[in-house]
Structure formats: C-alpha cells, structure tokens
Amino acid sequence: MELLILAQLFLAWALASPTHPTKPDCAELANAWTNPAVDISQAIEVPPNSLNISSIVNEVSLCWVRGTIKYSAKNDKLDASGNNTLTWELFLPDSAKYNGRYLMIGDGGFAGTIENNTMLTYLNLGYAVAGSDAGHSEAANGDGTDVPFLRNSAELQAWIHNSVAIATPVTQSLVAKYYSQHPDFSYYWGCSTGGAQGYALAQYHPELFDGIYAGSPGNWYSHLILSFLWNGLHTTGKAYMSQQVLSFVTKNVIEACDELDGVKDGLIENPLRCSFNVTSLQCKFGQTPDDNEPTCLTADQIKALQEIYAGPKDIRTGKEIYPGFSLGSENGLLGQELILYLDYTGPILREVAFKDSSFNIFQFNWGSDVDAVNQKVSPFIDALSSDLSRFQQRGSKIITTQGWSDQYNAALWPLQHLQEIQRTMKSQSDFIEVFMVPGGGHCGSNPSYPHVPAVYHVLEALVPWVEKGIKPSDMLSSESPDGTNTTRKLCPWPATAKFVAGNIDNWNSYTCVYPQTPIPASQIAYSSYHEYGTSIPLPGTVDSCGGRQLITNITANFCRVVLDTTISNSSSEHIESWLPDTWSDRASYRKRRYWRMY
Incomplete structure (x- = not known):
C-alpha cells in the first residue's frame, strides 16, 4: 500500500x-x-x-x-x-520558528x-x-x-x-x-486509539516515521473491548460500586502500599509489589454497607473487584483474554461499570463481529464468541506483531507511556506486549521503551489523582534518541491538575523512581533504579551451615577428577549455598557460594561444570 x-x-x-x-x-x-x-x-x-x-x-x-x-x-x-x-489539517509555523521536524498527531476513541x-x-x-x-x-x-x-x-x-x-x-x-526542503525528521504522536495507530505504523508502515510516541496504546483493541464488557457485566446489580466505594477501596490500597518505595506521596510506585488483599474490606458482622459513606464492601462487590483484577478469561481454557486492572486503579473504574461496554463493545460486536444489530451483549459467550472476535474483528483493528524488525532496522524508535491508574486500558497490557517483543527480538532495547506512570490515568491524569503531573515530556526524550542516539534514562512529567508545581521522574521499565533526597514533589529528588534480578527459588538446590573442621563431599563427577571428592581443609565457619541451573537439554551448571562468618572483603572464583544426562 x-x-x-x-x-x-x-x-x-x-x-x-x-x-x-x-x-x-x-x-x-x-x-x-x-x-x-x-x-x-x-x-x-x-x-x-x-x-x-x-x-x-x-x-x-x-x-x-x-x-x-x-x-x-x-x-x-x-x-x-x-x-x-x-x-486532514496542516499547521506550518513561520520559517524562522520551524525546527525542521514533521509531526503527525493521532486520534482518540x-x-x-x-x-x-x-x-x-x-x-x-x-x-x-x-x-x-x-x-x-x-x-x-x-x-x-x-x-x-x-x-x-x-x-x-x-x-x-x-x-x-x-x-x-x-x-x-x-x-x-x-x-x-523535506523535513529532517518525521515523528508521530498518539495516545489511546492514537497509541494503537502508532503500533500499526511500526508494524504495517515502518518506513514513514523516525520516531513514534504510542501512549496508553489500544493496539489489542479487539480484546480491549472485551475487557470493557467483562468489567461492565461483573459490576451490575448488587455488584455495582459507586464512586465513593471505588475511592474507598483505592484509599485503603494506598494506605497499605504507598510507602513501599520509601516515600509517602499518595502513590504506589509499582503496584506489582503491592500485596493488598481486597477481601480485608468485606463487611464483617455488625457492619452495614453504604454507597455514600462506605466503611466496607459487600461480598458481591468484593467478587466484582477480584474479577476486574483478574481480567477476562476464556471459559473453556481459563486462558487470559486481556490483563486485569492494577491495585490503585479502582477510583477510575466508574466508566468501566456504566459506559465503555455500551459505547464501544456493543457497537463493535454488533456491526463487525456478528453483523447483527439485535445481538445481545449480555449473552456474550466467553468461549466461542471470543473466537468470532479474533476472526472477524482483530484483522481490521489490532496491531499485535512482536516482530517490528523492519521498523527497527531503519533506526526508528518507539516510546510508550502507560498510567498505572488508567481508567480505560489495563496497565499491564503494554508491559505484556513489550515482553512479547523482547522474546521475539532479542535486541529490543535499542528501539523501544515503556515508561510507567504511578497514579497516571488514560493519556494524562486520573481525576482521582489530581496531584500527579499529567503532561509527559515525550518528545524531549524521543528526539535526542532518534537524532543523536541518546537513549532516555528518564522522562519529565509536569503540570499536575491541582495546580501545584509538582514534577515527577518517569523511568524506563523495569526501572522505578527511587527517592534520594530533597523535595518529594521535585523530579530531581529521584533517580531511576533497576530491580536486582533474584535467583528463582526453584534453582536453589540446598543451603547448609558448616563449622570448622568438617569435611564437605562434592556432588557428582568433577570434570576429570575421577569421582566424588572431599574437601577436608576447612578452617572457618561458613554458609554454603548450592544452585543448579539448566544450560541445555543435556547438562546443568552447578554453582556454589561459600559465605564465611567473617570475611576479608575479598572474593575469588573458580568455575567447575557438572554434567548430568536427562
């Protein structure tokens, strides 16, 4: 085309x-x-x-x-x-003000x-x-x-x-x-539907843009609308939650998890670290639920929240259809309850999936009807490819932002899509970054977090990356709706902002820190404590040493941690750490590989 x-x-x-x-x-x-x-x-x-x-x-x-x-x-x-x-429309600035760059703006809804x-x-x-x-x-x-x-x-x-x-x-x-003269560089800026358009450009039209901003992307639109339907259907009748109830839930979640990052700022830096159990809010004996001044939730409301957190599932396999919403996003879910599934899901199912104006969305089958959506809707509106090599090979870049408290799009979706790109394209980090926004809403603010800056300085990060090869280590967000002079530091996933010192409302008081990758517990074979004078048998056959060996010249008390990691289908690597009670601030390393046939 x-x-x-x-x-x-x-x-x-x-x-x-x-x-x-x-x-x-x-x-x-x-x-x-x-x-x-x-x-x-x-x-x-x-x-x-x-x-x-x-x-x-x-x-x-x-x-x-x-x-x-x-x-x-x-x-x-x-x-x-x-x-x-x-x-279409085109705004051309006076030539004295023109910066030599072309920018296409995407659409919404x-x-x-x-x-x-x-x-x-x-x-x-x-x-x-x-x-x-x-x-x-x-x-x-x-x-x-x-x-x-x-x-x-x-x-x-x-x-x-x-x-x-x-x-x-x-x-x-x-x-x-x-x-x-032609523009020196061409950029695209879009959020929501515009974010979906951004990923469609990278997939279907990779030659058009040097840099793409795809915010809160709805690039799995066919399943995004199923998320709307799932959430809407699970919050009808007795399961309905008023805005006051939703805000009550978020208040309790924040109280439990706000300070996990070491700062009390009314935000959850990374909701994946929050282990709040919403069942703790269920009304106990003697408590009465109240939609206007809630102090607890009914069993139906608790169940509804659990379904929203879990996300829609295929009734035949239990497989996730779309990710669920994150802890701390509850206060923005009223639209999920009342509007989105009627205004978006209904029309698309009736007009595209089934071509039947009488189709009843309340009778949607979470098995066979999902297949119909995949076959008849997805080819028209989704942009799901995890192989964006044509876009990458021309040196183009993508930045995505995603609010953890997005009212419409489950925050985990861009991270899942990034993970698929990483699996397919091993060198993914040289052309795509995702910046998560604590307390951020859909393409900006969540009204229930008015102190969270709603303007993301994306082009200030994207342009140097495209034109000078300077990969963004962070991003400024500013202009909070409450009018305060609050700025925040956004970090490329999986890094998160860690407070260092100073004013907690100033982005310069933070640094982006990447998590230390823990060794999966399943890889730890055993650990044991040994005292001076004990003998330690080494497992298996050690290279060409001819059988089991004993280490007998132990002169210190130490903790021994043994790990086995798979190398291939026919071998594993045996790794040990010996941690003495008192050490000399020095370490040495000797590698031995133990082979095992499976």
Whole structure:
C-alpha cells in the first residue's frame, strides 16, 4: 500500500514543483496538488495570538492548510472515484520558528475529528504538525449505539491501520513545498486509539516515521473491548460500586502500599509489589454497607473487584483474554461499570463481529464468541506483531507511556506486549521503551489523582534518541491538575523512581533504579551451615577428577549455598557460594561444570 501511495504523491509533487523550488506564500499551497483525489480547500495565513483552540493560542504565525483525500476501498491507493474521504489539517509555523521536524498527531476513541488542539501545542514548539479524522467524519460515529463507520470496511480498515499512512505523504509533501526542503525528521504522536495507530505504523508502515510516541496504546483493541464488557457485566446489580466505594477501596490500597518505595506521596510506585488483599474490606458482622459513606464492601462487590483484577478469561481454557486492572486503579473504574461496554463493545460486536444489530451483549459467550472476535474483528483493528524488525532496522524508535491508574486500558497490557517483543527480538532495547506512570490515568491524569503531573515530556526524550542516539534514562512529567508545581521522574521499565533526597514533589529528588534480578527459588538446590573442621563431599563427577571428592581443609565457619541451573537439554551448571562468618572483603572464583544426562 505505502509504495503505491508514495509513488503517486511524490510524482504529483514533482510535477507541481518549479525547477528551482522557492518558498511559496501560504495561499499558493491551495494549488499544490494535481492529483484529483486530493482537494485543498483552505490555505490561509494566521498571525500570532489569533487562533484559540481549547484555550491553546498560537504563539507563532502559521500557514493553516486543510483538505481531503479520497481513498480506495482497500486503502491501498488514492482514488478520486472512491466513496471514502479522509479530512486532514496542516499547521506550518513561520520559517524562522520551524525546527525542521514533521509531526503527525493521532486520534482518540472512534476518531472522526482532528486533534487540532494538540496540533497547536506542538506548532508552538516549532513543528510542522498534521492531523486527520482517521478516514471518516464525526457523524459516522453515530450516537454510541449505532456507529455507521463500523459497517464500512474501508473506513474500518483506515481507522487504526491505514489512515495515518494515507494522510502522511500528502502533508509531508506540502511541508517540503512550503519550506523548499523535506523535513529532517518525521515523528508521530498518539495516545489511546492514537497509541494503537502508532503500533500499526511500526508494524504495517515502518518506513514513514523516525520516531513514534504510542501512549496508553489500544493496539489489542479487539480484546480491549472485551475487557470493557467483562468489567461492565461483573459490576451490575448488587455488584455495582459507586464512586465513593471505588475511592474507598483505592484509599485503603494506598494506605497499605504507598510507602513501599520509601516515600509517602499518595502513590504506589509499582503496584506489582503491592500485596493488598481486597477481601480485608468485606463487611464483617455488625457492619452495614453504604454507597455514600462506605466503611466496607459487600461480598458481591468484593467478587466484582477480584474479577476486574483478574481480567477476562476464556471459559473453556481459563486462558487470559486481556490483563486485569492494577491495585490503585479502582477510583477510575466508574466508566468501566456504566459506559465503555455500551459505547464501544456493543457497537463493535454488533456491526463487525456478528453483523447483527439485535445481538445481545449480555449473552456474550466467553468461549466461542471470543473466537468470532479474533476472526472477524482483530484483522481490521489490532496491531499485535512482536516482530517490528523492519521498523527497527531503519533506526526508528518507539516510546510508550502507560498510567498505572488508567481508567480505560489495563496497565499491564503494554508491559505484556513489550515482553512479547523482547522474546521475539532479542535486541529490543535499542528501539523501544515503556515508561510507567504511578497514579497516571488514560493519556494524562486520573481525576482521582489530581496531584500527579499529567503532561509527559515525550518528545524531549524521543528526539535526542532518534537524532543523536541518546537513549532516555528518564522522562519529565509536569503540570499536575491541582495546580501545584509538582514534577515527577518517569523511568524506563523495569526501572522505578527511587527517592534520594530533597523535595518529594521535585523530579530531581529521584533517580531511576533497576530491580536486582533474584535467583528463582526453584534453582536453589540446598543451603547448609558448616563449622570448622568438617569435611564437605562434592556432588557428582568433577570434570576429570575421577569421582566424588572431599574437601577436608576447612578452617572457618561458613554458609554454603548450592544452585543448579539448566544450560541445555543435556547438562546443568552447578554453582556454589561459600559465605564465611567473617570475611576479608575479598572474593575469588573458580568455575567447575557438572554434567548430568536427562
């Protein structure tokens, strides 16, 4: 697909360009395209401080270009006769402010609109910024129960997989036309659905971008919506939890696990280390549950939380369908209870999986119906490949952020996907990093954690990595919703932020620390204590020493720890540590390998 589009676009651009290109004025961009599939409806100059979008104002003058692209039913070429239209916008900063970089902004939810408030933010930083509606209008999103674009296979395929690839070459060529040179580097920025689009770019269109930010990624969208359904169905009736109940649970979780990182800051740095048992909150004899001022939970509510933590399971095999939510995320789950499964799961199941407007989501079969989702939905909207070698080989980079308290996406999903990439691509760390955000919500803040900074300085980490090879050792997050001047240090997984000294609300008071990898207990064969004068038999056959040996010249009391680690199917390595009661601050090492046949 991408080769056909690029060939058409750059041929058209070349034909429209003068022999010696010079910077045209903004209005001339309206006539920059000869391909009938591309229509430019607007190209206007906008002076500084005259464009206000969601309280964000343009600090620099810009050329604001807007247009449409007709694309084919298969998304594989521009097609003037096609019935499918993608709308795009492009903000071009004054050449004196332009930093030489192109940035495409992704979409959110079902898309249908252009994220031009985000575009304006990065325009002010000097980027030439583009965005699109993902190949369909907002009207095609319907009313939440009926979503027309899901019935259009071309628009469905474009939504996550291909819309960015359709819009990017057109807008990139206009950048080249305006500044008389192609961008030095091209970046993508997206979160949620935009995060899914980011992974789709790395998988299906690896040639387009040098750097990708894919935040809170919904790149397993077909199972993300099953997570919505699972959580919604398990919190109906007596299992329903009010916002007050959810906040009560989170309050207790934080009280139990806040200081595991050594700092009392109202956060859990790494929820995987928290062992809080929610059953401790179940109402005891004499306690009365109260939705408004809760002091305990009912058995039904406890069960619902346990199901949410566990995540959806296949009833035939018990296999995980999607990861569950983390401890500390409870206060953001009201949308899971009331909205998400109705607004997202229902339409996708009815329109795509079963093509039956009468399908009853409350009768979803957590076995055979999961198979239907895998077969009929996943090919259109998922981007799950763990082999991103084409993207990696061109030197491109990906950064993902994920809030531990995400209200929509289970925080463990990006870590599971990273693990799959690690298994497939042994040198994964040279092109992808995941930054987990304690208390972070979906693409920013969780309203129940107003003191947690909600702006992640991703491009400040991604750009030096792409352009100078400086791998990010940390990332700044700032601008907490409560208005305090709080900053936090985000760390590349599996590192976490450890407080060193100073103000706990200043990111410079922390350092990123990687966990020490413990030896699995199953590898420890035995440990024993030996006193002066004892003899120690060595196990097995030692190289060519001819049988069992005794160590008899022991002159100190010591603890002996013996480990056996598998090397291959036919051997293991025998490792011992001798730890004297008193030692000389010195150590020596001699390697002996013990072979065993299985």
